Amino acid sequence: MAEGKEIKIIKVAGKSYAVGLFWQPIQDEKQYMREIRDTIAGVLPGANLYCLVKGASPQYGLGFTSQKQRVGMPSGAAGILSALRDKSSAVCAFRVDEGWWFVTIRNNLILTEEDTVYPYEEDAKEAFLSMLAIPDWGYKIAPAAWGIEDTKEVSAEDLLLKGKSSELKRVRAETNPKVMVSLLVVALGAWWLYSSDSSEERKLEFERQRLAAIAAAAAEEEEDENAQAIAPPPWENLIDAEDFAKKCTILVVNSTAVIPGWNLSNSSCSEREMVATYQRTYGTAEWIMGDAQRFNVLPPQMNLRAADSAFNSVIGTISIPMVRRRSEEPNMRKTEIQREVSAIFQSLRIDNFRFEDRVETIGSEQADLRRNYPFTGFSFADVSWRLPLDWVNLFSGIKSVEITSIKWDNTTRKWSYEGRIYEKE
Numbered sequence: 001m002a003e004g005k006e007i008k009i010i011k012v013a014g015k016s017y018a019v020g021l022f023w024q025p026i027q028d029e030k031q032y033m034r035e036i037r038d039t040i041a042g043v044l045p046g047a048n049l050y051c052l053v054k055g056a057s058p059q060y061g062l063g064f065t066s067q068k069q070r071v072g073m074p075s076g077a078a079g080i081l082s083a084l085r086d087k088s089s090a091v092c093a094f095r096v097d098e099g100w101w102f103v104t105i106r107n108n109l110i111l112t113e114e115d116t117v118y119p120y121e122e123d124a125k126e127a128f129l130s131m132l133a134i135p136d137w138g139y140k141i142a143p144a145a146w147g148i149e150d151t152k153e154v155s156a157e158d159l160l161l162k163g164k165s166s167e168l169k170r171v172r173a174e175t176n177p178k179v180m181v182s183l184l185v186v187a188l189g190a191w192w193l194y195s196s197d198s199s200e201e202r203k204l205e206f207e208r209q210r211l212a213a214i215a216a217a218a219a220e221e222e223e224d225e226n227a228q229a230i231a232p233p234p235w236e237n238l239i240d241a242e243d244f245a246k247k248c249t250i251l252v253v254n255s256t257a258v259i260p261g262w263n264l265s266n267s268s269c270s271e272r273e274m275v276a277t278y279q280r281t282y283g284t285a286e287w288i289m290g291d292a293q294r295f296n297v298l299p300p301q302m303n304l305r306a307a308d309s310a311f312n313s314v315i316g317t318i319s320i321p322m323v324r325r326r327s328e329e330p331n332m333r334k335t336e337i338q339r340e341v342s343a344i345f346q347s348l349r350i351d352n353f354r355f356e357d358r359v360e361t362i363g364s365e366q367a368d369l370r371r372n373y374p375f376t377g378f379s380f381a382d383v384s385w386r387l388p389l390d391w392v393n394l395f396s397g398i399k400s401v402e403i404t405s406i407k408w409d410n411t412t413r414k415w416s417y418e419g420r421i422y423e424k425e
Helices: 002-006 029-042 076-083 121-131 156-162 177-194 200-228 241-255 285-294 334-347 388-394
Strands: 009-012 015-018 022-025 049-053 059-063 090-096 099-106 109-118 139-141 262-269 273-280 303-306 313-319 354-362 371-383 401-409 414-422
Touching: 009 090, 009 156, 015 076, 022 029, 022 109, 029 059, 049 076, 059 109, 076 099, 076 109, 076 156, 090 121, 099 121, 109 121, 241 262, 241 273, 241 388, 241 401, 285 303, 285 313, 334 354, 334 371, 388 401, 388 414
Parallel strands: 090 139
Antiparallel strands: 009 015, 022 059, 049 059, 090 099, 099 109, 262 273, 262 401, 273 313, 303 313, 354 371, 371 414, 401 414
């Protein structure tokens, strides 16, 4: 089973997660950095990354850049813990590309030996069965093919989308060496200056240099710390266009149901919700606000509200089930994107598309630490018989594509789309 400890990164839905962290409970939340440094010095030499999990049982996990883990990478186990937070204990086994990922949570704590990936299925199953000897598990998650009683199969992707993970940060020395070197140089200079016959003007000049050296070293330390906090590129957390298109299409089609005395005007999807607008012809408020849902013409979970006091217009909103996220690095420059997309549109005789050069800025509050990520924004409308999923498939040769908005116009019988494509640097 020890072989599993060698796998320190997994990819789920195209996004990298750190696994196999060394987990320990926090004894004193005010002194957690001291506890982390003591653990590294006494137990885990070489560890230089950490993440925090707060809540009922705060803890920290330690990792290594030498094992390809990096600052800003989320902890997979912390994401699972967050998703299953409603119960204090869980034993989980997930099939991932790297093997079988095993995660155990007990009393709201991730167990350090049980955040691991086994290359061989029999090892993972053996580890899972051994944990079942312990009673009172809130969740028992395992592949259905294992045939273990009282277990449920849930994908790691679904749980990581649901949960809120903790990202790795760099463990910094208690005292910055740059500051220490500056102070040493200043001290030697002071000894030489004040032990010699120097003028007051020279002493004042040295004092100015001393203060400037200390300030510069401190500023450099702060800049290093802030640089680690810069968020990852936007294409590491893209809306999955295929999943979004499928879920939006189902809800929009459901919104087109015939309601006597009411006409659908349009339906539009963002990542989180679908909004439909209905206009009254001869119908009553009761027909749409009551009967339509009572007789399952409209989904019972749709929230309906009047857009005006006369009930001439009604707006219905319904949450979209959580859309998957994916990571996909750009593969084309701006001119290549425009040429490829234009060729697609022209072959389909669509001439109402629009391109827009945009930039997404990611970084810290300090302007010199921010980074710009250019992307090509696009929008277009298309005939009703070509559904959103058809369009997603047409973009398959272009990486780093997001569809951010889908709209159905029931009057013109057309779909409208908005999205973005990140450009290769």
